[in-house]
Structures are given as structure tokens and as C-alpha cells.
Amino acid sequence: xxxxxxxxxxxxxxxxxxxxxxxxxxxxxxxxxxxxxxxxxxxxxxxxxxxxxxxxxxxxxxxxxxxxxxxxxxxxxxxxxxxxxxxxxxxxxxxxxxxxxxxxxxxxxxxxxxxxxxxxxxxxxxxxxxxxxxxxxxxxxxxxxxxxxxxxxxxxxxxxxxxxxxxxxxxxxxxxxxxxxxxxxxxxxxxxxxxxxxxxxxxxxxxxxxxxxxxxxxxxxxxxxxxxxxxxxxxxxxxxxxxxxxxxxxxxxxxxxxxxxxxxxxxxxxxxxxxxxxxxxxxxxxxxxxxxxxxxxxxxxxxxxxxxxxxxxxxxxxxxxxxxxxxxxxxxxxxxxxxxxxxxxxxxxxxxxxxxxxxxxxxxxxxxxxxxxxxxxxxxxxxxxxxxxxxxxxxxxxxxxxxxxxxxxxxxxxxxxxxxxxxxxxxxxxxxxxxxxxxxxxxxxxxxxxxxxxxxxxxxxxxxxxxxxxxxxxxxxxxxxx
Numbered sequence: 001x002x003x004x005x006x007x008x009x010x011x012x013x014x015x016x017x018x019x020x021x022x023x024x025x026x027x028x029x030x031x032x033x034x035x036x037x038x039x040x041x042x043x044x045x046x047x048x049x050x051x052x053x054x055x056x057x058x059x060x061x062x063x064x065x066x067x068x069x070x071x072x073x074x075x076x077x078x079x080x081x082x083x084x085x086x087x088x089x090x091x092x093x094x095x096x097x098x099x100x101x102x103x104x105x106x107x108x109x110x111x112x113x114x115x116x117x118x119x120x121x122x123x124x125x126x127x128x129x130x131x132x133x134x135x136x137x138x139x140x141x142x143x144x145x146x147x148x149x150x151x152x153x154x155x156x157x158x159x160x161x162x163x164x165x166x167x168x169x170x171x172x173x174x175x176x177x178x179x180x181x182x183x184x185x186x187x188x189x190x191x192x193x194x195x196x197x198x199x200x201x202x203x204x205x206x207x208x209x210x211x212x213x214x215x216x217x218x219x220x221x222x223x224x225x226x227x228x229x230x231x232x233x234x235x236x237x238x239x240x241x242x243x244x245x246x247x248x249x250x251x252x253x254x255x256x257x258x259x260x261x262x263x264x265x266x267x268x269x270x271x272x273x274x275x276x277x278x279x280x281x282x283x284x285x286x287x288x289x290x291x292x293x294x295x296x297x298x299x300x301x302x303x304x305x306x307x308x309x310x311x312x313x314x315x316x317x318x319x320x321x322x323x324x325x326x327x328x329x330x331x332x333x334x335x336x337x338x339x340x341x342x343x344x345x346x347x348x349x350x351x352x353x354x355x356x357x358x359x360x361x362x363x364x365x366x367x368x369x370x371x372x373x374x375x376x377x378x379x380x381x382x383x384x385x386x387x388x389x390x391x392x393x394x395x396x397x398x399x400x401x402x403x404x405x406x407x408x409x410x411x412x413x414x415x416x417x418x419x420x421x422x423x424x425x426x427x428x429x430x431x432x433x434x435x436x437x438x439x440x441x442x443x444x445x446x447x448x449x450x451x452x453x454x455x456x457x458x459x460x461x462x463x464x465x466x467x468x469x470x471x472x473x474x475x476x477x478x479x480x481x482x
Contacts, residue, residue, distance in 0.1 A: 006133050013125045019118035028230050029126075032113045035237050036063045037130055039106065042240060046102075056103025061089050070128045078120035087115060101246045108252050109236050112229035167196050167275045167321065168356060174404040175273050175319040175367060176200040178411065183208040184217055185270035185315075190255040190306060192224030195235035197273045198250075202242045219244055223269065227254040256282060256302050259289040260309055268312040275321035276303035279363070296332040304336050308344065308370075316372035324364040328436035337433040341379075341425045345371040349435065350407060351383045355392035356399050376425040382407055383419050383439045417441075 007030070014026045040063035046053045059065055066072060066081065073081060087110065093099050094107030117123045181187050181201055189197045205218050222244055226232040232252045239247035278300035287295040287302065294305040300322060307318055326333055327349075340346045348369040354362060384407070386392070393399050410420060418441045428435060 006129070010126050010129055013122055013129070014117065017117045017119050017122045020116045024230070025116045028113070028233075029116050031230065031233050031237065032110070032115075033126065033130055035109055035233060036067070038237055038240060040064050040068075042245065046245070054100070056093060056100045056106060058089065061086055067127045068131060070131065072124075073120075074124035075120040078123055079115075079118065080120075082115050082123070087113070101248050104248055105236060105240075105246055108248075108250075109233050111252065113233065166193065166357075168399050169196065169200075170399045170401040170404065171275075171321070171352075171356065171367070172196045172200040172273075173401050174407070175321075176204050177404075177408070178369065179271050179273055179317055179319050181205060181221075181271045181273075183214060184221065186221050186223060188223040188269040188272050188310065189274045190225050190272065190310075191274055191276045191303060192226045192235055192250065193231045193275075195224060195238040195250070197275070198222050198224050198235070199238055199242045201271075201273065202239075202244065206243070215243075219246070220249070222247075222249060224250045225253050225255045226250070227252070254286075255306060256286050256289060256299070260291065260294075260306065263306075263309060268310055268316065270312055270315050270317070272307050272311060272316075272318040272320070274303070274307070274318075276300050278323050278326070279361075293335050294332055298332070300326060301332050301336060308336070308339065308372075311344075311370075311372040314373040318368075318370045320368045320370070321365055322368055324366065324436060326435075327366060328434050330432070334433045337435060338429070340368075340370065341376045341428060341433065343372075343375065345374055346376045346379055347371060348380045348382065351381060351439075353384055353386055353393075355394070358393050358395070378422045378424050379428060379435065379437075380414060380420060380422045381437055381439070382410065385419060 010030055011026050014020045014029060020026055020029060043053075043055055043062070044064075055062060066086070090106055090110040091113075092107070093103045094111040096103075096107075099107065115123075117126075176197065181204060183205055187198065187201045187205075189195075192198055202218070202222060205221070209215050209218055222239070224235060226235055229252070232250070235250050236247050239250055244250075276299060278298075280299045281297045282299055282302060284297075287297055290302060290305055294302065296302065304320065304322070304326070307320060310316075311318060326337075346368060350367040350369070352365045352367065354364055356365060357363070384403070387403060390397065406419070410417070414420065414422075416422065419439070421437075421440050423437050428437075
């Protein structure tokens, strides 16, 4: 069964259930079921590969005990078991002392999860569909999770909220390729959503793994935080399927809820790669976790202040997606940009064209590349062009990683060209830290004087009305003649 068909089959079953209301709940239901199936498959592997491995779950709460048998419990008995025994036991793992790291992973996934289905018969049908068609101990099926993940994201979009945590794969890979994390360096995404940046970083770092110890170093170096339950659950599942067996460093939390002054030297990281939420406002009081100069309720600005604070001195570097509004904004934004130029090397801004995040948002976005340790002398701008024949991107014609070959070829041998130009930090300071610098090589279209254009428009309108009146008169004459 294809992935699209599998997910559609499951959703069609769920639509018959009176307890599940809308796409978001259906997706949440699919994700916790998939997680338990994946965890069970992983446990079978750990029992063979980890000496003395002991499941954190009581035997009757393991997927293979209650879900695997297609003729197993169903109806009211199944709903009663899931709601009153399974979920309370899994949620408790998040807070119970002495729980193993594997157990903590399960607890963190289920602390805010819910079973929305009310029909045990329909729930059994969903479970049987998953059990029949997906085996995560099969390497082929494990790769299929990426397709399941993409399908879930596509469905989240129709639920209206995918844009909050979705970044096109080509963008995540390009940013990771440029930041080039090395084995032993910490990688953080403080707003990790479903884990797209982190999985790109894992694949990048796997190429450097040679020994079992290297693999342990990789496992410990990946860090993420996500405050919403559904994307966090997806991120945890995604990490496990990319070889981070115990993703205890993927926290279910709001990074901004901790006072900035409480982040000490031990919290600093080598690399940050992220697309923080923008356009949104934080809840009242969050801004008080930041010094007065940064106090705002705008989420992206607070994340930028945090990113600057968390980078290690000298080695720290970051790639951050931000909207155009950050580039030309004033107030707190101007304060942050002044510090970026004076205390960091804001060496490159890649200006992305419209439609990169289509259909989630049409906002123009940019990737800022920052290095800690010394002020900025010049900021290089690179305007990413559309492929030939494109006027925008779409789901059918998305941005591809190959398009970034132009930036990669230019990166280490920088020269001004039709896409690239540089502006001195001094000039940007004189502009009150407005970083919204247009490509000087673009031929500016002169649209003419607005007053003259208005007069021309009024004259064309007058002529059109006169033509319509003449045509109406002729028609009336013709009809009268008949």
C-alpha cells in the first residue's frame, strides 16, 4: 500500500468516529499510534543490541502485547484500556523518579497526548491497518517514514497550521551544508518543530561517524526544543528513525520561558540552525525574561536575542531564517541588528524569492549567517534567483537543493556579480541598521509619476465608458429596427 493510500485509509476510518473532530485531531491520533508502533519495533532491536536492556513499559502496555494481534481486544474494552490504563501509565513516565532515559522519551511524548477516538471497533481497524502495512524494523519501511512525515505535513497544512513549523527540505539542507557542523560540536534548533533542521544535521554528521564512540558523540550533540505537543511528538519520532535512539535532548518546552540570565556557559552551543516562528506574539510576561533593551512580544526578535546569547565565543555560528520585516524594522529590531554588526560577524544574508514557503506563507524571507567573535566589516548579500521560466514556487514546483549550487560555488570565492553585492557595516549603521538592501545590479523599472498615471487611468476609463455607451446605443437601434 502506498503511503498516501495508507494515511487516507486511516483517516477515512477515523472520519466515522464521532470523537475525532477535524484534521489536526486525526493527525495527532495517527502520530501517537505510529510512535508506539515505532518504539515497539525499536525495543525489539535494542533487546538484541543493548546488553541488559529492560523495557520501561510494563509488558501489557507494549504495542506487541495489546495492539499486534488483529483479533485482540476491541470495542469498549479497547477504549477503556487505552483511556484508563495505557495513557495514564505512559504519561506518568514523564514525572516518575528513576525512570530510564528510554522511558523519559515515552513520557515526554505522551504528557500532552490524547486519545480522541470513542469507538474501540474503529480504533482496532486503524491499529490493524498500521500493523499490516508498516514494519519499522525493515530498512525499506523505515525510509517510508519520510514519506509518511511529508504526507502528515501536507495534511497539517490543510488543518491550517503547518507553516508554524515547516521549512522546505532544500532550505534546511543548504543551511546545514554551509554551517557545516563537525562531529563533537553541539547543534541546536531552539524552535525545532518536527525536527527538519536536526535531521539534516544528523545526516550531515553521519558522514563523519567511523566508530561506535563517534555514534555516541553524535547522539549527544543534537539538541532541540519545541513547545507544541504535536510537532514535538513528530520530532521525537523523526529523531528515533534517524538513529537518535534516545532523543532526551529534544525538549517539550518553550525556549523563551527561561530568563536569559539563567543561560550560563554550559548552555552555550557551537551551532544554531533554525527558522524561529515569526509574525506571532508571545504570551504576556515572556518578554520579562529578557533585558529591557530586548523586551518585545514579537517571537522572532526574542529568538534572535536568545541565539546571540547562546552562541559560544569564537566558534559559535548560526544560520537563521527571518522575514523582510526584521531587516528594515526599528526599535528592538534595530537594537539587535546594531549588536549583530558590532559584536558578531553578520557576514552573509541570502535573500530568498517569494514563494519559497508557499503555500504556507507568501512573506519574503532571508537566511542570516552569523559568526561570533569580532565585529562585522561588510555584509554580503546574495539574491537567490528563480529557475529559468519560474515566476514563483509551488507544491508542484518547489525550491530544490540543486538551486543552491550557485551560492555554494560563490561562497568561498566571493565576487560581486548580478546576484551578489556587499555593503559596509559603516554604511548600514548610517542607514540606522536597515539591512533591507536592494540588489544594485537590478534594472529598476520606472513606473512613472503617480499623478500622471492617475490621469492616464481616468482618461482610459472615460474612453471605455464612451465606447460602452456607443455600443449600447447601436444595439438599441438594431433591436428597435427589428
